[in-house]
Amino acid sequence: MKNGETIYYSCGTPTLAMLKFRISLLKYLFRKNKYPLFTISARQGGLVKTYQIQKKLKMSKYVKFNDHIYFSLTMPRWPSEPFDRMVARGGLNIASAGTPYKKQIDTAILGITGRCRYGCVHCYEHFNLNDYDVVPVEKWKEVIKDLQKIGVSVITFSGGEPMMRYDELIELLETSNHSLSDFHLHTSGYGVTAENARELKAAGLIAAGIGLDDVNTDRNDLFRGYNGAHSQAIEAIKYFREAGVFTYVNFCPTKEIINSGEILKFHEMLKDMNVGIIRWLEPRPCGAFLDADENIILNQEEKEFLKNLYINLNTLPEYRDYPLISYEAFSEAPENMGCMMGGNSLLYIDSRGNVEPCVFLPVTFGNILFEDFPIIFERMRKAIPKPLKTPCPSIQLRTAIKNRKDIGSKMPIQYNEIVTEIANLYSA
Numbered sequence: 001m002k003n004g005e006t007i008y009y010s011c012g013t014p015t016l017a018m019l020k021f022r023i024s025l026l027k028y029l030f031r032k033n034k035y036p037l038f039t040i041s042a043r044q045g046g047l048v049k050t051y052q053i054q055k056k057l058k059m060s061k062y063v064k065f066n067d068h069i070y071f072s073l074t075m076p077r078w079p080s081e082p083f084d085r086m087v088a089r090g091g092l093n094i095a096s097a098g099t100p101y102k103k104q105i106d107t108a109i110l111g112i113t114g115r116c117r118y119g120c121v122h123c124y125e126h127f128n129l130n131d132y133d134v135v136p137v138e139k140w141k142e143v144i145k146d147l148q149k150i151g152v153s154v155i156t157f158s159g160g161e162p163m164m165r166y167d168e169l170i171e172l173l174e175t176s177n178h179s180l181s182d183f184h185l186h187t188s189g190y191g192v193t194a195e196n197a198r199e200l201k202a203a204g205l206i207a208a209g210i211g212l213d214d215v216n217t218d219r220n221d222l223f224r225g226y227n228g229a230h231s232q233a234i235e236a237i238k239y240f241r242e243a244g245v246f247t248y249v250n251f252c253p254t255k256e257i258i259n260s261g262e263i264l265k266f267h268e269m270l271k272d273m274n275v276g277i278i279r280w281l282e283p284r285p286c287g288a289f290l291d292a293d294e295n296i297i298l299n300q301e302e303k304e305f306l307k308n309l310y311i312n313l314n315t316l317p318e319y320r321d322y323p324l325i326s327y328e329a330f331s332e333a334p335e336n337m338g339c340m341m342g343g344n345s346l347l348y349i350d351s352r353g354n355v356e357p358c359v360f361l362p363v364t365f366g367n368i369l370f371e372d373f374p375i376i377f378e379r380m381r382k383a384i385p386k387p388l389k390t391p392c393p394s395i396q397l398r399t400a401i402k403n404r405k406d407i408g409s410k411m412p413i414q415y416n417e418i419v420t421e422i423a424n425l426y427s428a
């Protein structure tokens with residue numbers, strides 16, 4: 001295997017790497033004192049249940065990049081100290097989110113800057129974009145420690161465009177504890193060069209998720225509101241991969257690309273670029289899309305088309321050499337895992353310091369500039385104690401949030417403005 005090469009394996013394929021992984025499970029099993037929440041029992045959401053869920057979700061591939069395996073974007077790479085820590089805290093008991101059997105939280109996204117030169121049609125930070133940084137770097141350092149104390153597996157720096165706060169991004173990476181979490185970056189690719197990709201890798205960056213939405217350059221650049229966005233993203237993928245940073249693409253499957261008939265061509269392009277994983281993030285009515293036509297939400301036919309394509313890409317032999325697809329709306333559907341926002345599996349802190357349940361749900365439970373993170377987190381966990389087996393709350397709460405905004409509420413709206421609607425999600 002060459003340095004920087006990405007290889008995709010079906011989970012059923014017997015490989016040395018998979019054999020080693022299975023043997024490592026024995027370490028978790030027999031060292032109960034070190035891995036107290038590792039369990040096989042399906043009743044506690046353990047390994048048997050996780051295997052069943054993985055099959056149901058069609059996550060039937062894994063990706064090998066250099067010396068590590070990536071099973072999903074919400075787990076640290078294996079083998080690694082963060083992976084071991086995740087297992088010790090019940091991170092593999094994915095069906096037990098919100099219970100004492102899973103203390104680990106999969107991902108936290110931190111919007112470290114509101115600065116960005118692009119004008120993405122779907123930007124979830126739309127209401128926060130500005131030309132200065134609000135949260136001081138020392139505060140981010142404190143919060144990263146807090147996130148690691150509550151057990152966050154993957155901490156992702158986002159924005160705005162985090163490359164526009166480059167020196168402090170490096171500082172955050174260099175000063176963080178890399179034995180507790182993996183660190184990822186979400187970038188449009190703006191400002192990424194071969195040299196700074198190597199510097200980011202040296203500072204401890206494990207993976208980079210690049211925003212790219214189309215095989216067609218013009219359509220992509222129009223969607224991203226920036227001439228040259230497509231080529232920037234392509235170059236960034238290449239630079240990160242060559243620097244030894246695992247690459248994935250954050251892709252918004254809009255009606256336009258579905259109806260263009262070129263969605264498979266887009267995936268072929270990413271396969272040829274040796275991208276590890278493609279994360280599908282369906283359009284959600286928040287940020288720049290909050291005031292958009294309701295038609296941005298995919299209809300049943302479009303969702304069915306995506307579901308079939310997803311299953312084919314992840315399971316059919318002819319697509320074996322394609323990147324693993326992570327289709328969030330499919331995993332989070334009520335009949336599958338449900339919505340894991342609010343610290344059940346994920347949380348978001350925006351570029352103004354607001355703690356929110358999900359990047360797509362602009363409701364703040366408090367601000368890290370005015371209150372300690374653990375207090376805000378506890379408030380959010382009380383309001384959202386377990387996964388929600390309902391359609392995406394971002395869609396369900398859209399009208400309520402938009403109405404508050406239209407009568408003058410600042411975005412994101414405060415939790416106490418929408419407390420009843422959030423509580424009602426559990427009784428729906």
Ligand code: SF4
Pocket residue numbers: 284328332338339340341358359360361391392393394395
């Ligand atoms: S609100 Fe829940 S279901 Fe909707 S995008 Fe966020 S995590 Fe997913």
